Amino acid sequence: MPEAEKNKVEFGLRNLYYAVVTETEEDGLTFGTPKKWSGAVSITMDKSGDMVRFKADDVDYYTSPNNQGYEGTLTVALVPDSFKEEVLGEKKTENGVMIESTDAKIKRVALMFEFQGDKKAIRHLLYYCSVDRPSVASTTKDSGEPNTVELAIVASPRPDNNVVKAKTTEEINAELYDSWFTKVYEEKDEESLGN
Template identity: 45%
Template sequence: MQEEKKNIVTFGLENCYYAKAVIAADGTMTYETPKQYPGATELNLEVNGDLIEFEADNIIYYSSPDNKGYTGTFTAALVPDDFLVDILGEEIDDEDGVQTERSNSSSSPFALLFQFEGDAKAVRHVLYNCSANRPGIGSATGKNVNTTELSFNATPRPNDKAVKTKTKESTKPTVYDNWFTAVYEKVAEA
């Protein structure tokens, strides 16, 4: 049996998708079919949570990480109108053909799916419980292409505390190939 070749570096960002989440009364999240978020240029995730330390006997007696997920920024060419409506609660007036942002709009949690290239195999990721802030807007004279930055949090899912899942070299082909068709959930064996 041949050993799987492992990544030693990652680079590139592609295949970005979002899936609107619905939270049931018991905290269980289900997801709509993922929609593509095209034009991604950069994704940065910073750890959210501190290292908890307790001192006793003149030493650090107990130490534990406090995993509150991630705080991130996602930069792309444009925020898709579907995302602005589905996730940030903007409203479309089909009669006049306009889209309106309201100060009292309700946002929706979502899963963020994406892929990092690697030297051996692309790694696919999902962040299960994201919430986004409104993106800024701006432009400048000339033909330089602008990007839009979206700030967001990826926090533990209420029902099972899952923050993220990623593929590995050993991921089954059926799981890997279908990663962007539905938000990955472990299927219990019968």
């Protein structure tokens, strides 16, 4: 098998998908079918968790990274009503009115997206994300620049196995790469892939 060409750079953001997370005692953590979310502008996820340092004998006697996942911002053109209903817990009436309530139960999601590369796009997956509701804002149209919406996101470790994220590499199985956005990747599913 020829060696895969490696990216020298990455850029851009596209192919944003979300999958609703369900947690039950019987089934544990399960993921819904990923849904496309058009209009991705940018995503910035900073690592969460400080370096643990224990001082003894006048030195750093023990140090260890504390991986608490990531937190950051997703900027999009619009938040679709389907996301507001399924994830943010808003309700759409029969006459087409969206209602937001303080009693809304916000669900966690898996977020999937893609960065372009000079050779091949790298696909990413954040398994267990909390998404805060967006602010309401707009400005008088004078420049032709459309508004964008920012959502605060916390990507925590999964409660069932502490996994935070996954991403594709240049050596990824072609079948898995092509189907990345059809189902949330689980390592246990690799046994069914043809190599």
